Amino acid sequence: MPAKAIRLLLLAVKQLVRHPVRTSLTLLGVASGMFLFTTVQTMHTSLDRATRVRAADTTLVVYRENRFCPQTSRLPEYYENEIRAIPGVREVIPIKVTVNNCGASLDVITFRGVPPGQLARYAPEIAVIGGSYNDWKSRDDGALVGKQLADKRGLQPGDAFEAVGVRVIVSGIIDSPLPQDNAVAYVHLPFLQQASRHGLGVVTQFNVRVEAGHDLKRVAQAIDTRFKSESEPTVTQPEKAFFAQTARELVDLIGFTRWIGYGAVLAVVGLIANAVLLVVRGRVRENAILQTVGFPESAVGFVVVSEGAVLGFVGSCAGIVLAAVFLAWRGLTLGNEGQTLALVPDASVLVSGLVLALVLGMVAALGPAWVAMRRPIVESLRR
Amino acid sequence: MSEVLIHCHKLTKHYKKGTLTVTPLEALDLDVERGEFLALMGPSGSGKTTLLNLLAGIDSPSEGVLEVCGEDISRLSRGRLARWRARHVGYIFQLYHLVPVLTAFENVELPLLLDNMSRRARRERVENTLALVGLQDRMHHYPRELSGGQEQRVAIARALVASPDLLVADEPTGDLDREAGDAVLELLERLGTVHGKTIVMVTHDPHAADTAHRLLRLEKGRLLEAETMHHAG
Numbered sequence: 001m002p003a004k005a006i007r008l009l010l011l012a013v014k015q016l017v018r019h020p021v022r023t024s025l026t027l028l029g030v031a032s033g034m035f036l037f038t039t040v041q042t043m044h045t046s047l048d049r050a051t052r053v054r055a056a057d058t059t060l061v062v063y064r065e066n067r068f069c070p071q072t073s074r075l076p077e078y079y080e081n082e083i084r085a086i087p088g089v090r091e092v093i094p095i096k097v098t099v100n101n102c103g104a105s106l107d108v109i110t111f112r113g114v115p116p117g118q119l120a121r122y123a124p125e126i127a128v129i130g131g132s133y134n135d136w137k138s139r140d141d142g143a144l145v146g147k148q149l150a151d152k153r154g155l156q157p158g159d160a161f162e163a164v165g166v167r168v169i170v171s172g173i174i175d176s177p178l179p180q181d182n183a184v185a186y187v188h189l190p191f192l193q194q195a196s197r198h199g200l201g202v203v204t205q206f207n208v209r210v211e212a213g214h215d216l217k218r219v220a221q222a223i224d225t226r227f228k229s230e231s232e233p234t235v236t237q238p239e240k241a242f243f244a245q246t247a248r249e250l251v252d253l254i255g256f257t258r259w260i261g262y263g264a265v266l267a268v269v270g271l272i273a274n275a276v277l278l279v280v281r282g283r284v285r286e287n288a289i290l291q292t293v294g295f296p297e298s299a300v301g302f303v304v305v306s307e308g309a310v311l312g313f314v315g316s317c318a319g320i321v322l323a324a325v326f327l328a329w330r331g332l333t334l335g336n337e338g339q340t341l342a343l344v345p346d347a348s349v350l351v352s353g354l355v356l357a358l359v360l361g362m363v364a365a366l367g368p369a370w371v372a373m374r375r376p377i378v379e380s381l382r383r
Numbered sequence: 384m385s386e387v388l389i390h391c392h393k394l395t396k397h398y399k400k401g402t403l404t405v406t407p408l409e410a411l412d413l414d415v416e417r418g419e420f421l422a423l424m425g426p427s428g429s430g431k432t433t434l435l436n437l438l439a440g441i442d443s444p445s446e447g448v449l450e451v452c453g454e455d456i457s458r459l460s461r462g463r464l465a466r467w468r469a470r471h472v473g474y475i476f477q478l479y480h481l482v483p484v485l486t487a488f489e490n491v492e493l494p495l496l497l498d499n500m501s502r503r504a505r506r507e508r509v510e511n512t513l514a515l516v517g518l519q520d521r522m523h524h525y526p527r528e529l530s531g532g533q534e535q536r537v538a539i540a541r542a543l544v545a546s547p548d549l550l551v552a553d554e555p556t557g558d559l560d561r562e563a564g565d566a567v568l569e570l571l572e573r574l575g576t577v578h579g580k581t582i583v584m585v586t587h588d589p590h591a592a593d594t595a596h597r598l599l600r601l602e603k604g605r606l607l608e609a610e611t612m613h614h615a616g
Contacts, residue, residue: 007496018484289480292441293494293541294469296462377441381480 008299012306015279023311026275030315030357031322033268038323038353040261042345043254043334050180050341051244051251055213058090059239060220062206064232068246069337070097070204075232077189077201086222088215089208093122096192097204100164101335104249108335109149109163110184113192113203119144122209126181131157131172140191142171146182148331148342161185166195179342183333207239243339250336265360268312272364276308280368287372288380297373304369305362312361313354320353388548388581389415389438394447396433396604407433409604410447417548420575420582422595430604431585432553438583439551440468452548469494473542475552479534481526487513487537488522494545512540516570532563539570543580550574552584556591568594 016023062083064073075094083092096113116137119126129147135157136142145155150173155161159170168187176182193200210219220236227234237245244251280287287300324345332343391413397406408430415421423431436442437449440456449457452471459467473494481490491509500508513519516536526534535555542550552571556564572594574580584595592598600607 003499004497011496014489015484285480286482288441289482290493291465292439292468292474294465294545295493295497296465298462299497378436381441381476 004299005302008302009306009310012303013310015283015303016307016310019279022275022279026271026311027315027318029271030268030311030361031319033264033271034316034319034353034357035323035326036264036319037261037268037356038320038345038349039327039343040257040264041349041353042323042327042343043257043341044261045346045349046179046341046343047251047254050339051240053238053240057216057238057240058210058213060208060210060216060223060236061239061242062208062223062234062236063204063242063246065235068248069102070099071102073204074202075205075234077203079206079227079234082226083206083208083223086219086226088210088212088219088222090211091122091209093118093207094189094203095205095207096189096196096202098164098166098192098196099335102337104247104253104334104336106332106334108183108333108340110335110340111143111164111166111168111192112184112186113189114186115189119186122207123176123178123181125178126174126176128172129175131170133172136171136186139169139171140188141168142187143168144172144174144186145170146184147173147175148179148182148333149185152331152333164196166192179344180340183331183340183342208236243341247336247339247341250334250339250341254334265356268315268357269360269364272308272311272361273367275311276304276365277368277371279307280304280372283372284375284380284383287375288377291377292381301369301373304372305365308361308363308365308368309358310361312357312359312364316354316357320350320357324350385416385418387414388417388419388452389413389583390448390450392448394434394437394449395445396430396437396442397445407604408437408444411604411606413599413606415581415583417581418575418579419597420572420595421584422592422598423583423585423601424587424589424592424598425601425607428603429601431601433604434601435551435553435583435585438549439472439474440464441474469497469545471548473545473547473550475535475538475542475550475555477554477557479526479531479538479558481534481537481541483526486523486525487518487529487533487540490526490537491522491540491544493541498545508544509540512544513537515543516540530563531559532566535559535563535567536570539567539574543574548581550580550582552582554586554588555584556586556588564588564591 064075067073077094080092080094083089093114098111100109136144155170157170157172161168161170190200193202210216216238223236224234290300327343327345334341391411394408394411396408397404423434425431437444438451444457454467456464456467488509491512492505495505495508510519513522516539518533518536521529521533556567559567568591571582575582586592
C-alpha cells in the first residue's frame with residue numbers, strides 16, 4: 001500500500017479511536033451481526049460437510065426400507081455376514097442407534113452400539129484422547145464418549161452417565177476427524193440392544209466401507225438386491241446422502257437460516273452506512289478544511305471509506321472470533337432422526353466472514369464518501 | 384521590478400439563490416505583488432470573503448481572469464486545483480477550524496500528509512513551524528486544551544507548514560481578545576517581512592488593517608478605494 005494511503009488510513013483510524021463511544025457502539029452492532037452470520041454460515045458448512053457426497057467417500061449406510069427413525073429401523077444382525085460377502089465390501093459394522101429425541105433438537109444424545117472388537121478396525125481414525133480403549137472393550141457398560149459430547153456434559157473417564165434410560169460408565173473420550181463421531185457415545189452392541197429392550201440380534205443399520213469410491217453405487221445396489229425379498233428389505237445409500245435424506249427436517253431448517261444470515265449481513269451494511277453517514281454529516285466542516293489544505297476529493301473519500309472498512313473489519317473480527325469461541329465452548333450439535341450434526345467452524349468461514357465484512361464496510365461507506373467528496377467547500381465552511 | 388503574485392481582471396462571481404441571481408463580486412481588477420500584505424475591509428456582504436475564497440482556490444469565479452502564483456486557477460480541474468492549493472495557499476480562518484480530535488502537531492501535519500516527505504522530515508517541518516508560532520511546548524495538546532489565541536496560532540502554523548506563497552486570512556483576530564489578536568497580527572506581519580509571504584487579510588478591525596501594507600475597501604462587490612499604509616515595505 002502506498003505511503004500516502006497508509007497515512008490516510010491512519011487518519012481514519014484516529015478519527016475512529018478518538019470517538020470511542022460512537023465507535024464502540026458501532027463495533028458492537030457489527031460484531032453482533034457478524035456473530036450471527038458466522039453461526040449461520042457454520043451451520044451451512046457443517047451441513048455441507050455432512051451431506052455432500054464426494055468422490056473419495058467410501059461409506060454406505062444400510063437402513064430398513066421406508067424407515068427414517070432409528071426407533072423403527074430394525075434389521076437382523078445376521079445381515080452383517082451376508083453384506084461382508086458382497087464383492088467390493090472392505091468392512092462392515094452393525095450399529096444399534098438409540099437417541100433421546102428423534103425430532104430436530106439442539107440437545108440430542110446418541111448412543112451407538114457396536115461390536116467392541118470391530119470399532120477400531122472399522123474406524124481406525126478414531127483416537128482415544130482420555131481414558132482407555134481397552135477399558136472400554138473389557139467393560140460391558142463402558143462408553144467411548146465423543147469429545148464434544150463430553151465437553152458439553154462435563155464428562156471425564158470414570159464418570160457415570162445416564163440418558164434415554166441407558167446408564168454407562170465413561171471409559172474414554174474420543175476425537176475423530178468425522179465431526180459426528182465427536183457428538184455421540186459408542187457402547188457395546190449387546191449392552192445397548194438389551195438396554196433399549198429391542199433385544200439381541202436387532203440393529204438399526206449397517207455401516208459399510210467399500211474398497212473404492214466408484215464402487216459405492218454398485219455395492220449399494222448389490223446389498224439392496226440381496227435383501228429385497230427378505231422380510232426386512234433394505235435401502236442403501238452413501239453415508240452423506242443418507243444423512244441428507246434422513247435428517248431432512250434439519251436440512252430444511254438450516255436452509256431457512258440462510259435468510260437470517262443474509263439479514264444479518266444487510267443489518268451490518270445498514271449499520272455501517274448509517275454510522276459513517278452520521279460521521280460525514282457531523283464532519284462537514286472538517287472535510288472542507290481537509291480540502292482547503294489541499295486534500296483532493298478522492299483523499300477525503302478514501303478517509304471515509306477507510307473508516308467504513310475499519311469498522312467492518314474490526315467489528316467482524318470481534319464477532320467472528322466470539323462466534324468461533326462460543327461454538328467451540330458450547331460444542332453445539334443439531335440432531336434429527338438419530339443423525340447428529342456437529343457445528344464446527346472452519347477456517348474458510350472465518351476468512352470469508354472477514355473478507356465479506358471488509359468489503360461490506362467499504363461498500364457501506366461509498367455513499368457517505370460520495371456525499372463528503374461532492375459537497376462544495378465554501379458551503380461546508382459556512383456550516 | 385516586483386513580481387505580481389495575484390492578477391484579477393474583471394473578476395466576477397454570481398450564484399443563484401432561488402430565482403434571484405446574487406453577485407457578491409463584480410468586475411474586480413486587482414494586482415497583488417509578491418511579499419505584499421493586503422487588508423480587505425468593507426461591510427458584511429461586500430464580497431470580501433468571496434474574493435478571499437476565489438484567491439484561495441476553494442471557490443471558482445463566474446467570469447474574468449484569476450491568476451495566482453502564475454497559474455490561471457479558474458481553468459484548473461478540481462483535482463489539479465486541490466494540488467495547487469496544497470502547494471501555494473495557506474488559509475487562516477476566523478474560527479481557527481482545527482480538527483478537534485487531532486493534536487496541534489497532527490493538525491499542522493495535515494497539509495503534508497499527501498506530500499512525498501519522509502516521516503522524519505515531516506516531523507521536523509511541523510516542529511519548526513510550531514516553534515515559529517511559539518507553540519513547540521503545546522504540540523501534543525488537543526484544540527480543547529488550548530486558548531483561542533493558541534488555537535489561532537496552530538491554525539497559522541497549519542497554513543504555513545507547506546511553505547505556501549500566499550496566506551489568506553479571514554478575520555484572523557475576529558474571535559480573539561486584543562492581546563491575543565495583537566500577537567497574531569505581529570506574527571502575520573513577521574511572516575510578511577521576514578519570511579516574504581504574500582498575505583491577503585479580510586478584517587473589520589481598523590487596528591488589524593493598520594498592520595497591512597495596503598488597504599482595499601469593498602462595497603457591494605466592487606472595489607472602492609485603495610489606501611497605502613505609512614509602513615508599507
